[in-house]
Amino acid sequence: MQPDADPRARRGPGGVTLRDVAERAGVSLATASRVLNGSSRVVGPDLAARVGRAAAELRYAANGPAQALARATTNVAGLVVHEVDDPYFASIAAGAMRVATGHGLLTMMASTSRDAGREVEYVQRFQAQRVRAVLLAGSGRIDEGDELGRALADFADGGGRVALVSEHDLPFDTVLPANRRGAASVARLLRDLGHREVGVLTGPRELRTVADRLGGFLDGWEQLGGDRGAPVVVEADFSRAGGHAATLSLFARAPRVTAVFALNDLMAVGALNALQADLGRRVPDDVSVVGFDDLWFTGDLQPALTTVRLPLEDMGARAMELVLSPPAADPRRVPVPAELIVRGSTGSARPPA
Amino acid sequence: MQPDADPRARRGPGGVTLRDVAERAGVSLATASRVLNGSSRVVGPDLAARVGRAAAELRYAANGPAQALARATTNVAGLVVHEVDDPYFASIAAGAMRVATGHGLLTMMASTSRDAGREVEYVQRFQAQRVRAVLLAGSGRIDEGDELGRALADFADGGGRVALVSEHDLPFDTVLPANRRGAASVARLLRDLGHREVGVLTGPRELRTVADRLGGFLDGWEQLGGDRGAPVVVEADFSRAGGHAATLSLFARAPRVTAVFALNDLMAVGALNALQADLGRRVPDDVSVVGFDDLWFTGDLQPALTTVRLPLEDMGARAMELVLSPPAADPRRVPVPAELIVRGSTGSARPPA
Numbered sequence: 001m002q003p004d005a006d007p008r009a010r011r012g013p014g015g016v017t018l019r020d021v022a023e024r025a026g027v028s029l030a031t032a033s034r035v036l037n038g039s040s041r042v043v044g045p046d047l048a049a050r051v052g053r054a055a056a057e058l059r060y061a062a063n064g065p066a067q068a069l070a071r072a073t074t075n076v077a078g079l080v081v082h083e084v085d086d087p088y089f090a091s092i093a094a095g096a097m098r099v100a101t102g103h104g105l106l107t108m109m110a111s112t113s114r115d116a117g118r119e120v121e122y123v124q125r126f127q128a129q130r131v132r133a134v135l136l137a138g139s140g141r142i143d144e145g146d147e148l149g150r151a152l153a154d155f156a157d158g159g160g161r162v163a164l165v166s167e168h169d170l171p172f173d174t175v176l177p178a179n180r181r182g183a184a185s186v187a188r189l190l191r192d193l194g195h196r197e198v199g200v201l202t203g204p205r206e207l208r209t210v211a212d213r214l215g216g217f218l219d220g221w222e223q224l225g226g227d228r229g230a231p232v233v234v235e236a237d238f239s240r241a242g243g244h245a246a247t248l249s250l251f252a253r254a255p256r257v258t259a260v261f262a263l264n265d266l267m268a269v270g271a272l273n274a275l276q277a278d279l280g281r282r283v284p285d286d287v288s289v290v291g292f293d294d295l296w297f298t299g300d301l302q303p304a305l306t307t308v309r310l311p312l313e314d315m316g317a318r319a320m321e322l323v324l325s326p327p328a329a330d331p332r333r334v335p336v337p338a339e340l341i342v343r344g345s346t347g348s349a350r351p352p353a
Numbered sequence: 354m355q356p357d358a359d360p361r362a363r364r365g366p367g368g369v370t371l372r373d374v375a376e377r378a379g380v381s382l383a384t385a386s387r388v389l390n391g392s393s394r395v396v397g398p399d400l401a402a403r404v405g406r407a408a409a410e411l412r413y414a415a416n417g418p419a420q421a422l423a424r425a426t427t428n429v430a431g432l433v434v435h436e437v438d439d440p441y442f443a444s445i446a447a448g449a450m451r452v453a454t455g456h457g458l459l460t461m462m463a464s465t466s467r468d469a470g471r472e473v474e475y476v477q478r479f480q481a482q483r484v485r486a487v488l489l490a491g492s493g494r495i496d497e498g499d500e501l502g503r504a505l506a507d508f509a510d511g512g513g514r515v516a517l518v519s520e521h522d523l524p525f526d527t528v529l530p531a532n533r534r535g536a537a538s539v540a541r542l543l544r545d546l547g548h549r550e551v552g553v554l555t556g557p558r559e560l561r562t563v564a565d566r567l568g569g570f571l572d573g574w575e576q577l578g579g580d581r582g583a584p585v586v587v588e589a590d591f592s593r594a595g596g597h598a599a600t601l602s603l604f605a606r607a608p609r610v611t612a613v614f615a616l617n618d619l620m621a622v623g624a625l626n627a628l629q630a631d632l633g634r635r636v637p638d639d640v641s642v643v644g645f646d647d648l649w650f651t652g653d654l655q656p657a658l659t660t661v662r663l664p665l666e667d668m669g670a671r672a673m674e675l676v677l678s679p680p681a682a683d684p685r686r687v688p689v690p691a692e693l694i695v696r697g698s699t700g701s702a703r704p705p706a
Contacts (some may be wrong), residue, residue, distance in 0.1 A: 030411045076478065083447075084443055084446045084447055084450060084462065085440065085444055085446065085447040085649075086443075087438065087440065088441075090437055090438035090439075090440075090443055092439055093438065093464075094436075094437055094438040094464075097464060097466065098466075103468065106463065106471075106474065106475060106478055107463065107464070108461045108462070108463055108478075109437065109463070109464070110459065110460065110461055110462070111446075111447075111450060111460070111462070113450065113451075113454065118459075121459065122459060125429065125459055125461075129482050240649070240650075269650060269653050272653065273652075273653060278457060294431070295621060296438075296593070297593075297650060297654075298627065299626075300622050300626060300654050301653050301654065301655060302651075302653060302654060302655035302656065303604035303655065304655070321439060324704040344429070
């Protein structure tokens with residue numbers, strides 16, 4: 001899979017190879033590699049000391065740390081997500097791990113809790129651990145700055161492989177869900193059901209995923225023509241609690257709304273709860289609710305949620321396949337379709353009272 | 354937090370300290386440490402080579418690998434779970450990460466996909482990465498073997514810290530949810546509601562969590578006396594699909610069952626779906642359903658799920674606090690309560706037809 005990753009072929013600046021070190025230490029090549037290149041198998045301290053001594057005597061060790069930092073040699077893939085307890089990322093991670101396991105790789109996952117700075121920190125940490133590949137599963141940010149791009153480029157320069165899930169404006173292989181098109185299909189559904197006053201619950205607008213879904217919906221709504229009102233947009237956290245709060249604030253501002261489009265399923269769950277438990281509205285009789293992602297439990301909700309399905313596990317699997325396949329000359333872009341799934345949470349618009 | 358973890362205080366067998374290396378290389382102590390002890394901050398190859406050379410000249414490098422393997426020195430905590438896309442583990446992980454972040458630690462998470470062998474592999478991988486602590490969040494197994502215990506002991510011998518969530522029969526600090534007591538409270542609830550024929554859906558019985566919850570329920574049911582039937586127990590995967598399949602097989606064997614206790618919420622979600630969509634039974638009018646864990650969305654299900662709440666985030670947080678506090682002479686056991694949450698999925702037993 002990585003024809004250039006064989007440590008036996010490497011020579012340090014002094015021309016000393018790992019084989020030389022192994023011979024001097026009187027150990028197998030595998031043992032020398034475990035000590036000097038890192039491995040999931042642990043070597044006893046005596047053997048490790050012998051290898052370390054041989055490496056130092058041959059001056060191999062002098063180049064060791066720099067070499068270790070510069071090259072990806074372990075059987076580990078690193079995965080960076082935004083939230084560990086968001087099922088969107090959990091499903092992507094499950095798909096990625098399935099493929100990694102099939103190729104004999106371990107996967108280490110890191111969650112940034114949506115702190116952009118920590119994304120860079122984890123990429124550098126993975127680099128220091130000499131992982132073979134890094135997958136970034138979180139959405140890009142509109143104003144990304146270039147620190148993340150630099151960290152990834154640095155990792156790739158040393159032979160590491162990078163793949164992204166969702167748009168990032170970075171020159172790496174990317175798996176691209178059809179966020180705009182999926183959101184436009186929601187605009188058509190709500191128009192067809194006769195809704196005229198609609199609300200949109202968005203996560204933070206600096207996320208590209210939010211911008212794409214919001215743009216796709218607003219453009220779709222406008223292009224459908226007619227004299228429907230402009231959607232009322234409320235921004236909050238991309239979470240159940242965010243969807244709950246945004247729904248209360250939406251209906252305080254626009255009580256005549258008959259349909260709510262939440263830009264992810266977590267927000268839609270919060271909307272269902274706010275409408276039914278706090279505002280005493282029936283779903284879908286009084287208000288229709290639509291989500292996005294099709295998390296695995298959305299069909300079990302009260303009522304079952306109409307949403308846009310993304311093949312989340314498959315997205316993670318394809319990203320992992322990209323980093324395990326030979327690199328392409330130019331970054332690859334793998335489109336992934338979005339499919340509208342109509343369930344019980346949407347219905348015809350209530351006629352005006 | 355870790356008074357013995359300061360690399361500046363360490364001397365290799367030759368008496369050479371990191372400070373000696375830094376002085377010889379003409380770099381700061383921090384830079385020398387980043388190169389030789391691993392760090393999330395990456396050092397340029399020139400500096401790294403200078404540090405490496407100085408270390409080799411002083412023979413510090415000769416002890417470096419063994420020392421690195423033997424001591425936990427990075428600002429990383431490792432977390433091993435059974436399934437990355439099971440919200441039970443996601444919530445525990447979120448709590449653990451919150452505490453780690455508050456202490457300036459990064460967290461790397463690994464999922465074994467319930468493969469016991471991979472648990473050992475990840476512990477060894479974390480050790481090779483010189484993480485400071487390892488948390489095992491998955492349930493122990495009845496027949497654990499001693500490979501996992503040896504791997505953890507090896508890590509701890511080198512100064513690494515270990516904490517477990519759920520019973521494992523291993524001599525490390527453990528956070529212990531009240532699985533038996535929680536399950537016994539379900540037996541009382543179902544008795545009080547007049548149920549006489551009940552079914553239990555279990556995950557794999559080699560998991561201690563399953564054994565504890567099943568034992569707590571069966572003992573509680575028996576101790577309540579009366580002439581109620583023995584519960585019908587069906588084993589399947591500890592997942593939504595497992596709960597769905599187990600419910601179909603339960604009702605094929607025992608069609609007069611009026612209450613189903615699923616040993617985790619995932620199985621309960623599958624039971625709700627099988628009962629309502631496949632078997633045409635009303636919940637709770639025809640059949641009551643109870644879960645265990647209180648995953649964050651169980652109140653949003655159709656109907657809202659009666660379950661036993663464990664403070665999952667808090668369990669993860671407490672496990673991380675254990676490894677960040679000074680070690681105790683003997684392993685600590687931190688009990689965590691379980692609380693019955695009664696919602697819409699349970700009701701009085703249907704009178705016999």
